[in-house]
Amino acid sequence: MKIKFISAFVLAAFVLAMIVTAQKRSDSVLRKVEVEPSKTEPYVPGELLVKIRGGAESRAAANANELVGATQLEQLGMPGWQRVKLPEGLTVDSAIAVYDTLADVQYAQPNFYYHLLATPNDPQFTSSGMYGLTKIGAPQAWDLSTGSSSVVVADIDSGMLYTHQDLAPNAWINTGEIAGNGVDDDGNGFVDDVRGWDFFYNVADPTPGGSGGHGTHTAGTIGAAGNNGLNVAGVNWNVKIMPIKIYSPAGTDSTSSMLVNAYAYVRMMKLRGVNIRATNNSYGNCGEACGYDQATKDGIDAMGDAGIVSCFAAGNDNNNNDTNPAPSYPSVYTSPSIIAVAASTSTDAKASFSSYGLTTVDLAAPGSNVLSTWNTSNTATNTISGTSMATPHVTGAVALLSAYRPDLSVASLKASLLNNVDVLPAWAGLVKTGGRLNIFKAMQNPTVCTFDTGGIDSIRIRGLRARDLSFNVTAAANCDYMVKSDSPWLTINGNNVFSSNGTVSFHVTANTTGAARTATISFGGRTMIVRQMPSATRD
Ligand SMILES: [Ca+2]
Numbered sequence: 029m030k031i032k033f034i035s036a037f038v039l040a041a042f043v044l045a046m047i048v049t050a051q052k053r054s055d056s057v058l059r060k061v062e063v064e065p066s067k068t069e070p071y072v073p074g075e076l077l078v079k080i081r082g083g084a085e086s087r088a089a090a091n092a093n094e095l096v097g098a099t100q101l102e103q104l105g106m107p108g109w110q111r112v113k114l115p116e117g118l119t120v121d122s123a124i125a126v127y128d129t130l131a132d133v134q135y136a137q138p139n140f141y142y143h144l145l146a147t148p149n150d151p152q153f154t155s156s157g158m159y160g161l162t163k164i165g166a167p168q169a170w171d172l173s174t175g176s177s178s179v180v181v182a183d184i185d186s187g188m189l190y191t192h193q194d195l196a197p198n199a200w201i202n203t204g205e206i207a208g209n210g211v212d213d214d215g216n217g218f219v220d221d222v223r224g225w226d227f228f229y230n231v232a233d234p235t236p237g238g239s240g241g242h243g244t245h246t247a248g249t250i251g252a253a254g255n256n257g258l259n260v261a262g263v264n265w266n267v268k269i270m271p272i273k274i275y276s277p278a279g280t281d282s283t284s285s286m287l288v289n290a291y292a293y294v295r296m297m298k299l300r301g302v303n304i305r306a307t308n309n310s311y312g313n314c315g316e317a318c319g320y321d322q323a324t325k326d327g328i329d330a331m332g333d334a335g336i337v338s339c340f341a342a343g344n345d346n347n348n349n350d351t352n353p354a355p356s357y358p359s360v361y362t363s364p365s366i367i368a369v370a371a372s373t374s375t376d377a378k379a380s381f382s383s384y385g386l387t388t389v390d391l392a393a394p395g396s397n398v399l400s401t402w403n404t405s406n407t408a409t410n411t412i413s414g415t416s417m418a419t420p421h422v423t424g425a426v427a428l429l430s431a432y433r434p435d436l437s438v439a440s441l442k443a444s445l446l447n448n449v450d451v452l453p454a455w456a457g458l459v460k461t462g463g464r465l466n467i468f469k470a471m472q473n474p475t476v477c478t479f480d481t482g483g484i485d486s487i488r489i490r491g492l493r494a495r496d497l498s499f500n501v502t503a504a505a506n507c508d509y510m511v512k513s514d515s516p517w518l519t520i521n522g523n524n525v526f527s528s529n530g531t532v533s534f535h536v537t538a539n540t541t542g543a544a545r546t547a548t549i550s551f552g553g554r555t556m557i558v559r560q561m562p563s564a565t566r567d
């Protein structure tokens with residue numbers, strides 16, 4: 029009887045799915061598949077990521093999976109999210125449509141593939157490979173600070189050769205963990221994670237494979253040991269780099285679920301007291317991450333809430349990310365903690381390959397012919413190009429500024445870099461700030477973001493009817509923040525992501541309980557308390 033009911037339901041759901049799918053022909057995933065017909069699958073076939081309101085371990089999750097005929101493969105590091113295997117013959121699109129009909133399902137999405145941003149070998153870029161540090165004002169900045177071993181950067185990439193002579197001094201070590209004893213000594217859920225973690229093979233050692241030099245290169249730009257008489261120097265002479273590996277040596281095969289778990293690890297270690305201030309993310313792009321990916325965006329936002337800036341490469345397709353139907357995710361998300369980076373040349377021109385966008389890309393940084401450490405030996409260096417190489421200049425700048433001004437928040441670190449670029453004609457109209465990173469200026473004149481509400485920190489509502497209210501927030505330029513409510517009866521109207529000054533408008537539903545109730549609106553590390561009470565309680 030039960031089986032019959034489920035079959036009938038699934039059949040009905042399939043019919044509905046066909047209708048929904050037909051209506052969603054302009055849906056981003058489908059459209060992007062059509063844009064890139066020669067690419068391989070943009071997501072893992074036969075798998076979905078599904079967020080369940082009651083939690084991935086709940087009965088509701090089991091019921092939803094049973095209805096669809098799917099099997100839970102894992103519960104992800106972010107609350108509520110699970111990865112499921114679909115039954116034979118059920119497509120990803122149809123399965124999403126079925127899950128979308130279920131009340132307990134908050135999101136259902138593909139498990140997207142992410143690729144490392146390939147580096148073009150363009151012969152027009154002939155400059156000496158260390159020009160970037162001079163361009164961004166690092167030599168002057170080093171008079172103020174050369175970095176700090178108390179600042180940690182998570183480099184989410186293809187792994188890092190942490191035995192390299194120019195990286196070993198700055199490689200992070202988990203002091204709570206004993207290597208190789210098969211025991212999770214610090215009790216963080218990861219056995220022997222002394223050096224970081226490999227989320228591709230799900231093993232403790234984030235050493236790159238033979239051809240996976242990308243992550244060793246980005247690490248060197250962030251923090252190759254400086255003034256040590258060896259190889260190169262990073263933006264930070266001193267820092268700690270936590271390699272988080274999400275790729276095989278092929279660099280084309282990371283997925284949403286690996287990213288979510290990687291972000292959750294970084295956030296967890298931050299909450300356990302490791303002073304992670306930034307992540308470097310030299311990957312993304314369409315043809316690869318082809319759709320809006322709520323799971324990874326949630327993971328990035330959760331890291332931002334924990335105090336971590338995430339620097340993302342804008343992509344190497346010379347695309348306008350503002351208008352391209354397949355922009356470079358995750359860099360284009362509105363997340364306040366994301367800094368999206370384009371690539372400049374030794375003459376401050378736009379690198380020919382670099383994607384751009386007046387709204388979606390924040391600033392430029394040196395990214396063509398960049399010399400840094402390489403993974404083929406403990407003394408190797410290499411010169412390569414890409415927005416992948418521009419991004420670690422910015423990540424390194426976040427770390428250096430954090431060392432110099434440990435008090436700065438995520439919003440302040442980002443605003444300080446954006447408000448202190450060298451504005452250049454070549455970048456007018458191409459990136460939000462119209463300029464290229466300058467870390468020295470940012471250290472001289474940092475922006476401290478305060479979110480001023482004119483002294484108001486609570487709003488009192490008399491009467492129980494539904495209504496809309498608002499309050500004003502004053503903030504410096506490029507101080508970015510997300511506004512969130514902790515209660516279902518109070519919702520934020522319109523876009524909940526703001527930059528600088530804004531009016532926060534919110535809706536309160538009719539209070540049918542008859543009793544007073546309280547909600548909290550959070551924004552930029554501050555809160556506004558909203559209390560609604562019956563008018564009879566005197567006004
Ligand atoms: Ca551990």
Ligand SMILES: [Ca+2]
Nearest residue numbers: 206211213220
């Ligand atoms: Ca151990």
Ligand SMILES: [Ca+2]
Nearest residue numbers: 253258259260
């Ligand atoms: Ca060195």
